[in-house]
Amino acid sequence: MYAETANDAAAANGNSGQAYSLDFDAKNYTEKTATVDGKTVAYRAFENIVYVKNPADTKYQCMNFYVPEGYYSGASIGGYTAETAPIFFPNAVGGYMPGEPDKPGEGFEGGPNAALVALSKGLVVACPGARGRTTQDSSGAYTGKAPACIVDLKAAVRYLRYNDKAMPGDAEKIVSNGTSAGGALSDLLGASGDSKDYEPYLKALGVADERDDIFAASCYCPITNLDHADMAYEWLFNGVNDYKQIKINMLDWKVQRTEVAGTLTPEQIEVSNELAPLFPAYVNSLGLKKTDGTALTLNADGNGSFKDYVRSLVIASAQKALDAGTDLSAKTWMTIQDGKVVDIDFDQYVRYAGRMKTPSAFDGLDLGNGENGLFGTASIDARHFTAFGMEHSTAAAGTLADAQLVKIMNPMGYIGSKEATTAQYWRIRHGTIDKDTSLAIPTILATTLANKGYDVDFALPWDRPHSGEYDLEELFAWIAQVCH
Ligand code: DHB
Numbered sequence: 001m002y003a004e005t006a007n008d009a010a011a012a013n014g015n016s017g018q019a020y021s022l023d024f025d026a027k028n029y030t031e032k033t034a035t036v037d038g039k040t041v042a043y044r045a046f047e048n049i050v051y052v053k054n055p056a057d058t059k060y061q062c063m064n065f066y067v068p069e070g071y072y073s074g075a076s077i078g079g080y081t082a083e084t085a086p087i088f089f090p091n092a093v094g095g096y097m098p099g100e101p102d103k104p105g106e107g108f109e110g111g112p113n114a115a116l117v118a119l120s121k122g123l124v125v126a127c128p129g130a131r132g133r134t135t136q137d138s139s140g141a142y143t144g145k146a147p148a149c150i151v152d153l154k155a156a157v158r159y160l161r162y163n164d165k166a167m168p169g170d171a172e173k174i175v176s177n178g179t180s181a182g183g184a185l186s187d188l189l190g191a192s193g194d195s196k197d198y199e200p201y202l203k204a205l206g207v208a209d210e211r212d213d214i215f216a217a218s219c220y221c222p223i224t225n226l227d228h229a230d231m232a233y234e235w236l237f238n239g240v241n242d243y244k245q246i247k248i249n250m251l252d253w254k255v256q257r258t259e260v261a262g263t264l265t266p267e268q269i270e271v272s273n274e275l276a277p278l279f280p281a282y283v284n285s286l287g288l289k290k291t292d293g294t295a296l297t298l299n300a301d302g303n304g305s306f307k308d309y310v311r312s313l314v315i316a317s318a319q320k321a322l323d324a325g326t327d328l329s330a331k332t333w334m335t336i337q338d339g340k341v342v343d344i345d346f347d348q349y350v351r352y353a354g355r356m357k358t359p360s361a362f363d364g365l366d367l368g369n370g371e372n373g374l375f376g377t378a379s380i381d382a383r384h385f386t387a388f389g390m391e392h393s394t395a396a397a398g399t400l401a402d403a404q405l406v407k408i409m410n411p412m413g414y415i416g417s418k419e420a421t422t423a424q425y426w427r428i429r430h431g432t433i434d435k436d437t438s439l440a441i442p443t444i445l446a447t448t449l450a451n452k453g454y455d456v457d458f459a460l461p462w463d464r465p466h467s468g469e470y471d472l473e474e475l476f477a478w479i480a481q482v483c484h
Contacts, residue, residue, distance in 0.1 A: 020050040022198040024163035036120040042069035053206025060129040077122030088118040093182035098132035124169030128156035133373040139469035154212040159457035162208030179468025183222030190217030190423035191411030216425035220468030230360040234436035235279035243355040271359040356435040363389030389422035416452030425482040431464025
């Protein structure tokens with residue numbers, strides 16, 4: 001499949017304090033080749049490009065930029081030229097941790113990764129790094145708390161636009177991609193283009209004076225809409241008291257996962273019982289509709305058309321698997337007649353998927369969750385970001401993040417709003433046994449986008465746990481379709 005045949009460029013990470021040029025250096029590259037499906041892919045690698053004038057951390061505030069070699073001799077690849085090729089923009093963020101810029105190479109399931117497949121299809125690839133919740137400077141101050149991760153991605157987009165003439169690829173065709181926390185950043189980047197809310201943070205970094213809206217966003221299992229994710233989780237999992245936590249080595253989350261089983265304590269069950277009934281009012285406040293105009297709502301008991309809709313998405317996923325020859329006969333909670341999945345017992349399906357997180361799943365009452373760490377400050381490691389979390393805090397001196405900070409980390413308020421330019425094209429995937437967040441969260445995201453007139457390809461891949469980039473042929477077929 002894939003083999004790297006050239007040496008990597010030396011990664012010379014400078015320190016902050018120096019002003020960096022925002023002008024792309026077209027001469028500073030190395031030539032590389034790799035093999036994808038038996039074919040050689042030759043490309044130029046421009047690595048460790050610092051994308052802001054005044055970086056806080058050059059290890060993360062930089063990007064790697066890759067161009068198919070053919071574009072330097074006037075070739076057309078996959079129907080694109082050096083001027084028209086879309087720019088694939090995959091972030092490498094997981095767990096809201098810092099993410100160094102990705103490189104074309106091996107993917108987590110052994111084949112070529114998304115960056116390398118993109119090059120093989122004639123896309124230009126810009127891999128941005130971004131600071132994360134644990135990033136610190138030499139004095140120990142945190143430099144990567146929210147909104148640093150999204151601000152960094154926006155800064156990288158602005159660099160690409162600023163240098164659009166000097167860099168191959170079309171900066172009006174930036175296609176963002178990410179998984180999990182990276183999927184959430186991809187959706188936030190897609191939703192919040194050009195919003196003034198981020199301006200002070202961008203200015204402080206010395207970004208290019210350009211727009212930061214993007215063309216399309218691909219989001220795998222986005223851990224998004226964090227301030228409503230606790231209630232969404234308990235809406236789905238309330239009553240499921242056994243859990244299997246999956247411990248992830250966040251720096252290498254794609255490969256290292258260990259399971260720790262447990263049962264909710266009476267206190268945790270009480271928290272679940274308090275959170276679950278908050279969800280219907282939230283869903284109902286959104287005014288969501290199916291494509292046929294039917295309102296998607298929930299009754300106070302958590303049942304209703306929204307739940308039926310989520311069930312229909314799971315049924316559609318099972319149908320697709322069945323049509324592809326998957327044996328579903330062991331799924332006793334599913335009714336199959338004449339090759340059609342006619343129903344599932346939703347509660348049993350939820351038990352089959354299983355609870356992973358303990359309540360509250362995101363805004364940890366003891367401030368112990370990664371998301372609490374996202375909402376810290378330069379000097380405070382972790383804070384609450386929901387009223388519920390703050391009111392029920394068990395932490396010694398728990399404090400609450402400002403509403404404005406919570407707002408700028410959530411795509412929901414920007415979709416279709418006058419304050420922002422939202423990407424036109426969206427691809428959202430969340431596996432049917434992914435329990436890192438509630439199925440309701442990507443459903444709400446996708447439905448809101450569709451209701452506001454954006455073009456959304458949303459599906460729940462059958463029996464797929466928390467993961468991304470497992471369907472690269474389909475991903476790049478979608479990109480080709482929306483870009484041509
Ligand atoms: C990720 C997973 C989580 O369960 C979470 O809460 C945040 C991030 C991740 O894999 O990026």
